[in-house]
Amino acid sequence: MKRTILLLLIPLLLLSGCSRNQQDTNTPYRIAVITMMQGGEFWGALKNGARSARLATGAVLEFFAPVNESDYSGQIAFVEEAIAQEFDAIILSPSHHTQLEHVVGKARSAGIKVVFADTGLLQEEPDFLITADYQMIGKHVAEHAFSHFSEDEPINALIIGSLPNTTSMTALIGSLETAFHQRENARINSVAYSFSSEVLAHDTAVRAIKADPSINLIFALEEYTAHGVAAALSPDPKIHFIAFGNTQHEIQLLEAEVIDALVVVNSFNLGYRSVLAAVELLEGKRPVQKLVDFALVTKESMFSEEHQHILFQTFQ
C-alpha cells in the first residue's frame, strides 16, 4: 500500500519539480552598466541601447556613472559595489586603461562576467570587448580632413581628446598621427586633452590657436570638447573643424558650417550589444565579434536616410 502511494506521488513530485524549475529559469540576470559619466549624448545613446536590449533579454539593468568622465576612482567604487551586490555581469567603459585593472580582475575572480564597452584595459582581458574600429575611424576622419585642403597646402592640426588614458582615445589619436605622417605638409602641432570639460577645451583651443596661428585644422574627439572648441572658433571660419558627437548643438554647428564634419559612433549599438553579449556569456554562449558602426556626417549628408538615423538617433 505504501509503495502504491509512493508511486502515485511520483507524478505529483514531478509536477512540483517542473514548476520549481520553471521559476528558477525565469530569474532574470542582473547586470551593472558602468559608463564614464552620467550626462552626454554618447552615453545617453549607449544607455538607450542597453535598455532596448533589456526588453529583448529580460535582464535587469542598473546604471552607474560618476559625474565627471575622468573620475576613474568613482568607477572603481561602482565596480566594487557591483561585486558586493553580486551582480551577474558588469558592462564597463573604463575611464583609465590601468587603474581599473585590479578591480576588474577582482570582479572576474568573483565569477562576474565583465564586458568592456567602447574602451578597454591594457593588461586585464575582459570576458568580451565591444568597440568601434578606432584605427579605421582615425584613418577615415583624417582622409576626410585632408579633402578640405589642396595637395600642396600645409596642414597644421590641433587634436583635443577627452581622456588621455583610454584605449579608444589612444587608438584614435595614434591612427590620426599615422595618417598625418603619411601625408606631406601635414603635421599635428599639438595633442591636448580636455577631460570632457567644455571650458578646458575652449581654453586649450584658444591658447593653441594664439600660440600657433598656423593651425588650420582642429579635431575635437568628444562632444563636450567639440562644444568648447566651437566656442573658440566661432569668429574664425578659416580653421577646419571636425568633431565627434551628435548633440543638437553640434548638429546646429554642422548646419552653420562651423563644424565641417561630425563623426558619430553608434553608441546605441554599443549599449545594445554589450547587454546581449553579457547575457550570452552568462548563458555559456560565445558572443559574435563585430565592430560597432560609425558615420562621418557632413552638412550635405546629414538628412540622408542613412545618416539621419545615426545622427538624430537621440531625438527619436
Next chain:
Amino acid sequence: MKRKKQPYSIMTLLTFAIAVVSISFTLLISAILYSQFSSRIKENATVSTREIVRQVNANLSYYTNDILTIATYARDLAKQTNILPREEIENRLRSIVDSRQDIVCLVLFDLGGETLLSTSDAPRRPTEEILGQTWFTRAIGGEGNFYFTGPHVQQLFTSSYPWVITYSQQISYTNKQGELSQGLLLIDMNSWAVSELCQSAKLGSSGYVYFIDNNGKIVYHPYQQLINSNLFNEDIESVQEHIFGTFTNTFEGRERLVIIDTVNNARWRIVGVAYMDELMAGLDQYTTVMLIILAFCIITTILIARTVSAYISRPIKELERLMNSVERGDFSSPPTVGGNQEVAALSQTFAAMVQRIRQLMDDIVKSQEMKRKFELDALQAKINPHFLYNTLDSVVWMAEQNDTSGVITMVTALARLFRISISKGRDIITLGEELEHVRNYLIIQQIRYRDKFQFSIDMEPGVENLPTIKLIVQPIVENAIYHGIKYLQEMGHLDIKVFKKKPGAVIIEIRDNGVGMDEQRLNTILTMSSPSQKNGEGIGVRNVHQRIQLYYGSDYGLEISSELDMGTLVRLVIPEQDPIQPIKVAH
C-alpha cells in the same frame, strides 16, 4: 539446448491485458485531445493576433481620419484668406496645434515653396531645401492628392530636428487677388504618436506591429534603431509576396505568425508579427501538465490492473496452494477459498473432492486396520490347534498310564493357560501374565516329555506389568522344544529371561541347548514361503515375528542366533510402554 519458455502467470497476463487496453485508450484520447487543443490554441492565437492588428489599424485609421479632418478644416480656412486676416487664420490653426501634442506644425505653401500660412514662428529653411523634400514632391499632382511620409527628421525650420511623420496634400487656396490657386498643406505629426499606437499592441511578449508603404519600405518599426544598427532584420520580402492576409513562416530560426492589413487613408500596410512559440506557450504548459497527468494515469492504470489481477488470481493461487498441500497429503486445512463466483465454485467442488478422498482414505485405513486385526487373530488362532493337540495328546497319554496326578497337573496348567489366552478378549496383557502363560505351557510340555528338559524363567523386577501382545513367547518355546530339545540325548535346558534394554525396549530372551540350526536355515526362518521349511517348522516363530512387526512396527520383532549342536537363542524385542494392570481372572 533451447529451454522451454515458462508460461506466464494469470496475474501477469491480466495485468498486461488490462494495462495495454487502458493505456492504449488513454494515449488515444490524449492524442485526440492534444490535437484538438493545439489546433484550437493556434486558431485562437491567430484570431486574437488578427484582432489586435485590426485594432491597431482601426486606431491608426481614427488617427489619420482625425488628421484628414484637420486638413479639411485648414483647407476651408485657406479658401477664406480673402475674408479672414492671415493672423486670424493662423491663430485658429495654432489653437488646434496647441491643443494637440502630437501635431508639431501646420504650414500652407504655395507651389513655389513659399509659406502662406504657418503655426510656427521659427526661422524657416531656404525654399530650395523645401521644394526638394519628398513630402512636397509626392503630394504635387492634382488637387486632393495627399501623402503620408514615414518618420523622418523635420527639415522645415533651422535648429530644430524633431522626428515627424508628414501629411501633405495639394489644396486650393484663395490668393491675395481673391482667386483660387494651388498650394500644399503640410501637417507634421510627432512620430511617437504613431509609435504609441503600435506599442500598445502586445502580440505575445516580443511580437510587434510595423508599417510599410506600398513600395515595401518600412514606414514605422518599433525596432527601427536596431534595424538601423543592423541589430535586427525584418522579413520584408515575405510580406511583399503575400500583400494581404495571414501566413506563417520561419525567419531567423523562429516560426512567426504574420498578419497583413491595409491602412485606410494612407498607402501603408500594417504588419503584425507574433512568434508562434510565445503564442503556443500555453500549449507547452498544457503539454507538460498533460504528460504528467498521462504518466499519472499510466502508473495508476498499471497499479489498478495489478490490483484487479491480484484480486482475481489470489483465490486461484490460494486454491493452487491448497491443491499442493493436498498433494503432499495434508488434508487437514479446509480447501475452500473466497474470490469470484467461478473460483468459489471450483473451490467448493475441490473441497467436496478432498472430502470424498479423505472419507475414502479413512475407509481404507479402517479396512486396513480390520485386515490387520483379522490377520493377528488368524495368526493367534493358528497356535491353538497345535497347542491343544499336543496337550490333549499328553493328557490322553497320562490317562492311559493312570497317572492321575500328572493329568491333574497338566489339566490345571492347561486351564490356567487358557484363562490367560482368553484374557477377556484382550490382545494386550502384562509380561507377567505372558510368562505365567509360558510357565503353564512348559509345565504341560515337561510332563509330556517326562523331564526331558528343565526350564527357568527369570524376570527382571519392574517388568511384570509392562504390556505386550499376548502369546508371543509360547510359540518360540514350543519351537525350541519340538525342533531343538526334542532331539537331545542329554537333558535339555530352556532358560527365559526378561529384561529392559535402553532405549525403550524390552527383551524376552529364550535360550535352549537344543540341536540348533545351520546358517542357511537360520537365514530363512523368518522369511515367508521358504522351501527349506518342512513340517510346519518355523511357522510359529515367523507368526510371532510378523505379529510383533504388525503391531509395533518394523523396528521390533525377533532376533535369532543359533549354532548347530550348541543351541539357539531367540530374542523378542518389543517396545517398553507404560505399565498396565494385569487382568483379574477367577481361579
